[in-house]
Amino acid sequence: MVIKKVLLLVCLITSSGILISCLSRLSRPAITGYIFDYNNTPLSGCKVSETKTDAQGRFYLKERRVNRFILTEMFTMEAPPVFFTIDIEKDGYQPYHSDFFQRHGGGRQKGAFDNIDTIYIKRIGQQINIKDYIYDDWIFSTDRNLDTLYGINKNYRFNNPVTNNTEFQDKYNWGLVYKYKSTTPPDGSWNPESYDLLTSCKITLQQNGSYQGIKTCKYINPWRHRKEYDRIYREAYKIPSDSSHSSGHFTLKDNLIHFDNSFMGADAIYKIDSIDRDILILSRKKY
Template identity: 55%
Template sequence: MYKKLFFIFLIVSVSLLSACISRLARPAITGTIQDYQNKPVAGCKVGETMTDANGQFYLKEIRYNKFFIPEMFYMEAPPLHYMEKIEKEGFLNYSIEAFHRFGGGQSKGATANLDTIYIKRINEVIKVEDFIYSNWKFAANKNLDTLYGTNTNFRPYNSVTNSRDFVQKMDYGLDYKFRSAKKPDTTWSAESYDLKTTYFVSLHSNGTYRGKKIGKYQNPWKHRREYDRTYRESYSIADDSLNTSGKFKFSKDKIVFDEAFNRSKNTYKIDSIDRDIIILTRSNN
């Protein structure tokens, strides 16, 4: 009787140890590769595949198996990280990269549609006037000294500069410390908060612009948690919002806005511009 139970236990144990869980190594990826003139780029290498005559590509889903018992001890899905190179003779090299903390636990059939990715020819000359007249979203500091802008074509994974620093500034803004002059009540002291400034600007070829500047205050977590616990509600500072419109002049590598954009020193040098991004630095001249 005991031998029979032992063998049953052994068989069950071996079965569990040999049982596997399917994990995601890379989702199926689809997208289109185009040049800066919106023409499809055929024969472009993307990972292990090539784009067709329409510039479209498809990468198959990749999965791997893990033993069931060891996976149980982790108590969470594994992370997912993948990177695929984009290469074409005569063009700059790019890459598709993604990371998800628990993405490895996605079930079969996971997909990622990357839409259109624009790639730049080597030594391609960018004409500012071809790209400047667009709807821009700028991340800036309080004084609008440096403006990191993107337009509607921008994709984080297709950053022309391939700069994580640029993408981080766009995602999280150029925060600066704001000293609160008000206290929630007498039990609190005035605290410092981070302020993120975003400026939405539409530049038109007739020399006019429309904009909306938004200042969003972000409270330190420890103070927000204390307020939540005491008052059972979140404490927040209302966003500042300002609509503007006016005129600007564009000349070579400079843009000069009128006073409606900012009160003073509205001459900006175009440090960098591409199809999707622009970096403006305020000049004293």
């Protein structure tokens, strides 16, 4: 009888220990990357959170983990989010701060590692020469009438603290969705104006003054308007995107770009509101 009580006590203690024992959760993955200036020169001694860059401009941040009680984690039923910040500082350069959020990142296994590639930081007071950056392949998010164009090039990285501006990112991704009448109706029974579209333009600007472009109108979540179709045919209803090509010539003077009438059927003049290594914002001037 005494032995049974002892065994029962041991089982209870063991069960309690299991329930309150700790579970390792990620609070920040190991991170590596490079810090360069705008002349593609690696910056040594640049402070990146708690570490500094080496002679090649490389930095490495160690992985961080925290212990959580298993019992508490069982009640949440999902891995916790991960939120951390990275600060970049160097004398003579603009300081940068960026927040990183991963919805269920806390569930990543030990050894989690992220490479955020190369980050370019700007000298304090450094002036951007438009001609050094304008001749490139740009992808613009815009409105129906192409009044304002928010552009990125191949250098753009979403997780780059230098260009990861929340206001710009929101406008580029979601701020320009609108009700648009497609040139090709989805079918005979549905009004195309009931669909949300996102307009984008891919434009290549050449140093010889020529350009090539394609404008695309992409449907956003079209299936939410076609639940009946999905229910009957058991498949998603896909609507082809509208696209149109254009090519012609442009002139660049000061901070103005003048496109010929091939761009949108009439001459168009745009003011360069902002330009950097990775982003370009153009606003159309009214006659």
